[in-house]
Amino acid sequence: MALELTFIPALVVILVTAALGRLLSKGLRQPAIFGELLLGMILGNLIILAGSAQAPIFDIAGIGILLLLFLTGLGLNFEEFKRLEVASSIVAITGVILPLVLGYFVTIYFGFSHIVALFVGVALVATSIGVGASILAEQRMLRTRLGTLIMGAAVIDDVIGVVMMSALMGVVATGAVPLKETFLLVSLAILFFIVSLTVGIRLFKKLSEKLTLGRENLLMLGLIMALVFGLATQGIGLAAIIGAFVAGVILGQSHYARRLREHVSLIGGSFFIPIFFVATGMSFNVGAFASIGLFAVVLVAVAIIGKVVGCGLGAKASKFSGRESFAVGIAMIPRAGVELVLLKLGLDYGIIGADIASAILVMVLVTTLVTPPALWNALKMVKSKKRFNNNAGVLVGGKRHG
């Protein structure tokens, strides 16, 4: 017996769920989103949103994920980001290749066709950036070298994921890789990043020197920027969250940065972002677990191992410590955004059946739910090692940074 709710009651229930989720997380010493996701999942099986409430709630949740990425961009350490360009690319690429290859061969091994195997491989590529960003922010590690590496790699791997998805869908539709379209997508994406991160940054830095804005107007400008850039990347064919992230990076280099970060974290953290995580939890179909087969279990394992080992090796090769590399791998585990789009396309085009679809859904579910506590602990390990080293440094007369 599920209770049907209209908009405002649904909103109240979701906000209360988020508040309870935070309390639960605090009690269990887990990151806030763990409780929000978990209670959201339970809530999703207790209530049904009325037709008229569904669209607004998910629209607000959509603004939530845009604001989360905008905030992450605002908080990015851009100088470090540029220094870590190569390392981020290495981590992204190693973290793409391993899951792709593993996913492909596992699916072939289970007796599926070449094209289904390719589909599953691509479905393991793109990291869902929101979970990692949220936990890095909560641990105040967004601006560290490690946090910067993770965010850079996640953005690059999302772009690779979208490009692969487009190419795959072209193959399905025409039987050949759509070279022209793929080339266009990649070119537009590169053009967007270059223009944004050069002209865009300079423009808004100048603007912020000349134009002083009151807090309401400043926040309004920020929100408009996040939405407009989200629309722009969506228009190109990339995810809207990439645009919101870039908008954040641009404004993050202006004189507005500090105040804007404070304001966006308030408006996002108290309303939009918790609604996003609870709504995400609600959209998980627990029924998918019931139909779980051996393939789903193997797929989850491949998804986790692929990123932890793939990205971990990439980070290690870029001279990050063992613990740090492990944390990078963990942070890249969650899949959701690109995968869910791909899932829908796969079903629409008849490439995959309900079996593969529910296995992918379980993979999305498990990777999203296991990451918060795992990353939380991995980051604490990194911190405690640092503190230990620093203390040791003091003992032997070295410099203390801690």
Next chain:
Amino acid sequence: MALELTFIPALVVILVTAALGRLLSKGLRQPAIFGELLLGMILGNLIILAGSAQAPIFDIAGIGILLLLFLTGLGLNFEEFKRLEVASSIVAITGVILPLVLGYFVTIYFGFSHIVALFVGVALVATSIGVGASILAEQRMLRTRLGTLIMGAAVIDDVIGVVMMSALMGVVATGAVPLKETFLLVSLAILFFIVSLTVGIRLFKKLSEKLTLGRENLLMLGLIMALVFGLATQGIGLAAIIGAFVAGVILGQSHYARRLREHVSLIGGSFFIPIFFVATGMSFNVGAFASIGLFAVVLVAVAIIGKVVGCGLGAKASKFSGRESFAVGIAMIPRAGVELVLLKLGLDYGIIGADIASAILVMVLVTTLVTPPALWNALKMVKSKKRFNNNAGVLVGGKRHG
């Protein structure tokens, strides 16, 4: 040729319109909502919201008006409010009687039936509290004696308007005043106010002494309170905004008040409230002006005179100065909330035809649009008089407050 927009593009266009509206208002030295309403009205004739975008935009606008009233409640000077209880009631009642009587006789004079005349009279009763609140806040006069009087009177007159509307609809449906239902509504309303303003205030004052909340969690609590109280009053049969206002009054007496006011004004003023005003402007059908007849012109005049004279006399009788009484009358001019509900019911039940409906719509439109600049100037006159008196006071050696 109207352009059809989906959710995020529509949201961007509305936010940009709000920003331009504020710039326009600043240039014309008008209150912010003047430009927002005006440009919203123009926008409403240029774009059409796609079906999937309409509900979310108006839901967000709905949160906007709740937050505006919540914020007003938070900023209310409660001690002054209690002192002015009698004066507020007098202003509300005189401001109800005159428009009701004038509206009734004017409609009879134009040859309409007794029940239509009663309907038009009731449609002139309830002040739309948002416009006045917004301008009082912008002029920083919400906590003054004058601002407190206006808010108190507007809340009381809204309750009277809803009670009259319910009674009228009962008469239409059954041919007699629904004594039982009316009595129940009035009792529940009084009970709600008493419990909220005694137990509610004490409870949250105690909570705020014991529980320290971070800024995100505090704002989340505030938003939940505003929505829950809105649902509560809506459940009783009153407007949701009354509940949000009372929630604000309750939290306004707690130790959370100062921080919460700051946070709600930021989240409201940069997103939800401007969206409400632009959306309100958009929903005005400029076509209504085309069909304007003599009756509509007279109705607008009656609506304005009824409140300015009615409330003005009430305020004068309560020993406010001439300029202050005039400002009170102006602040009470706008009609929208209860009137639009009544309009819909009237059409649904076949009490009124398109002629009366469009005349009422024009009345809503004109009273909403003329109030911002008029109140703005009336409040400035009050201030300048005060300053003059204070300066004179200095000259003759008196105390200076200014």
